[in-house]
Amino acid sequence: MTASLQTAEGPAESGAPLDPERRAAVVTACLVGGVGCIGVAVPIVESFGPSEREKAAGGPVEVDISSIPVGQLKVIEWQGKPVWVLHRSPAMIESLKNHDALLADPASKRTAYPTPDYVLKDPTTRSIKPEFFVAVGICTHLGCSPGGPFAPGENPQLGDQWGFFCPCHGSTFDLAGRVFQNKPAGDNLPIPPYEYVTDALVVIGEHKKSA
Amino acid sequence: MGLHATQYKGLLGWIDARMPSLMTAFRTHMSEYYAPKNFNVWYFFGSFALMVLVIQLVSGILLAMHYKPDSNMAFWSVEFIMREVSGGWFIRYMHSTGASFFFIVVYLHMFRGLLYGSYRKPRELVWIVGTLIFLALMAESFFGYLLPWGQMSFWGAQVIINLFDSIPLIGKDLSLWIRGDYVVGDATLNRFYSFHIVLVPLALIGLVVAHIFALHDVGSNNPDGVEIKDQLDARGRPLDGIPFHPYYTVHDLYGLGFFFLAYCAVLFFAPEMGGVFLEGNNFIPADAFQTPLHIAPLWYFTPYYSILRATTSDFMIWLAVGTACMGALIYLRLRGTRGRIGVALATFVLFVLLTVPQVRLDPKLWGVILMALSVTIFGALPWLDQSPVKSIRYRPGWHRVVIGVFVAAFAVLGYLGINPPTPGRTLVAQVCTACYFGFFFLMPWWSRMGTFKPVPSRVTFAAH
Numbered sequence: 001m002t003a004s005l006q007t008a009e010g011p012a013e014s015g016a017p018l019d020p021e022r023r024a025a026v027v028t029a030c031l032v033g034g035v036g037c038i039g040v041a042v043p044i045v046e047s048f049g050p051s052e053r054e055k056a057a058g059g060p061v062e063v064d065i066s067s068i069p070v071g072q073l074k075v076i077e078w079q080g081k082p083v084w085v086l087h088r089s090p091a092m093i094e095s096l097k098n099h100d101a102l103l104a105d106p107a108s109k110r111t112a113y114p115t116p117d118y119v120l121k122d123p124t125t126r127s128i129k130p131e132f133f134v135a136v137g138i139c140t141h142l143g144c145s146p147g148g149p150f151a152p153g154e155n156p157q158l159g160d161q162w163g164f165f166c167p168c169h170g171s172t173f174d175l176a177g178r179v180f181q182n183k184p185a186g187d188n189l190p191i192p193p194y195e196y197v198t199d200a201l202v203v204i205g206e207h208k209k210s211a
Numbered sequence: 212m213g214l215h216a217t218q219y220k221g222l223l224g225w226i227d228a229r230m231p232s233l234m235t236a237f238r239t240h241m242s243e244y245y246a247p248k249n250f251n252v253w254y255f256f257g258s259f260a261l262m263v264l265v266i267q268l269v270s271g272i273l274l275a276m277h278y279k280p281d282s283n284m285a286f287w288s289v290e291f292i293m294r295e296v297s298g299g300w301f302i303r304y305m306h307s308t309g310a311s312f313f314f315i316v317v318y319l320h321m322f323r324g325l326l327y328g329s330y331r332k333p334r335e336l337v338w339i340v341g342t343l344i345f346l347a348l349m350a351e352s353f354f355g356y357l358l359p360w361g362q363m364s365f366w367g368a369q370v371i372i373n374l375f376d377s378i379p380l381i382g383k384d385l386s387l388w389i390r391g392d393y394v395v396g397d398a399t400l401n402r403f404y405s406f407h408i409v410l411v412p413l414a415l416i417g418l419v420v421a422h423i424f425a426l427h428d429v430g431s432n433n434p435d436g437v438e439i440k441d442q443l444d445a446r447g448r449p450l451d452g453i454p455f456h457p458y459y460t461v462h463d464l465y466g467l468g469f470f471f472l473a474y475c476a477v478l479f480f481a482p483e484m485g486g487v488f489l490e491g492n493n494f495i496p497a498d499a500f501q502t503p504l505h506i507a508p509l510w511y512f513t514p515y516y517s518i519l520r521a522t523t524s525d526f527m528i529w530l531a532v533g534t535a536c537m538g539a540l541i542y543l544r545l546r547g548t549r550g551r552i553g554v555a556l557a558t559f560v561l562f563v564l565l566t567v568p569q570v571r572l573d574p575k576l577w578g579v580i581l582m583a584l585s586v587t588i589f590g591a592l593p594w595l596d597q598s599p600v601k602s603i604r605y606r607p608g609w610h611r612v613v614i615g616v617f618v619a620a621f622a623v624l625g626y627l628g629i630n631p632p633t634p635g636r637t638l639v640a641q642v643c644t645a646c647y648f649g650f651f652f653l654m655p656w657w658s659r660m661g662t663f664k665p666v667p668s669r670v671t672f673a674a675h
Contacts, residue, residue: 045388048388048389048391048402049387049388049391050387050391050392050393050398051391051398054391054392054393054396054398058393075500077499077500079393079394080392080393080394080396080499081393081394081499082499082500137500138394141373141575142369142370142373142374143369143370143372143373143376143394144366144369144370144502144506145499145500145501145502146502147502166502167502167503167504167505167506168366168370168502168505168506169520169632170632182524182525184520184523184575186573186574186575
């Protein structure tokens, strides 16, 4: 039975030349089949991405900032992430001015989480208006949500600085979301796209003027 | 074509005549598989692991009947199982205790391989498949841990998925693609559920079958590291072998009694194991806006998590020094010019990526690389171990000390990973990380040093 199988395999076994037409058909079939497989893979891979509903939920959010007391932080959900709006007091703004030497990236030059140009007119405040600081409250290290704002002396990791503290791996940030040196996080807190519609109304998730 | 000439009678004979491969498989893997007669207690853990796999499959199937993979319902459906489903708490604790026992048993099973050189030629493939099983098991556990949708589930998954962020260029898109949302959310929970109950279990079962096939083709190693197939009787059977069935099936059933004693003690009296097997923070529903004060993975991941955390910017210089020394050692060991140029180049590139400020990779990325290396390096053991004998019994006494230091470093890393980092603890973790990798990377040198004892031709065995 095995013997008959071997002869059935044909010319290749017996040393006769390959039929180029058949070989071409096999190669073509494999190529076309391969292209088909890649075609099928595309929607499968795409299905892992965010769905239309999640993309829509990632759309812009309006925030009324007039109700935030001075010195307080309001957390808004945007794209499922906590977005902070901090109403900075004059003392808080003052705290940002003289500690560039302690920061890892005081001018927000790193590009892993690009800081929009329109908040960098004054790199110490990282905001459109110094009184209102808007940032994504997710640590750039491994994605935990830092706590704060802490006043000087309130948090041992921050010492005599104002700032935020991430509980997971101990990164600290100033009140403009700039990370202090020698911390696990290398990047400042990301600034989402945002703009003022009126003095009291901020839209988070879009900045048309820059587009 | 006629029926197969069968040696069996009755129903079995009827089946065997039509499907002889069934009893052929039984003979190959059970009644005519000859295992060395000198197995000691370390050889129980393979069958224990198989038992735990069965426990996890059965309890998992039952849990899936009540669990809801929906971010609004998941946490409460687990509480529903715990409080309202008849016997639900028992099924759930079977599964959670089983997860920890899986790792206990598998770590001991792997340690056995290390002691007796079970990965050495011709068993390299058995070991590689085993390493893949270990990786699949970690994936299974990671996916499963998100499902209760507690704070630890949520933030643990958030931290681990964010590890991919550190990969240059594609990292951010990759982690978005893995999550299927901008943060860990419903999409993430649903796909993890699918992976946890379908994809990874299928892969695990396939790999376990491959592991056993590969083992049964080359035959089991034993505490003496003697090849029993080198000494055959007149009928071609190993002189020191006994049929797996009935001898080792009965032997393993006896061992399973002790296994269940330990397993049930935890299941019934300490299912949370003081917050180690089930973490306290996971009894709080997931909250994307509130990170718990302390995040730790489950105990069986903590050694690798410690290695990840130990890789800080201060550690880079030591990593660079280690890489340079390693490169020099390999360079001196190699004879061919081409190999030497390759090693010199690779060492140079790594050194530059570790030190030169303009091009060096983030410490965070190096942490991820080291963590990935720490779990996969086991697969290289068959080639790293250059000892002339397999078993620790015939190796120099100080080799036991080396293995002891490695185990201690592993345990300390595991302990540190459960706890929050402090500067002192980070330093200890860095020393232990160096010991961990030193053990593997220097093995080609230390494993051939010292005075080895003569290996007998037959296994040492005293009849009971």
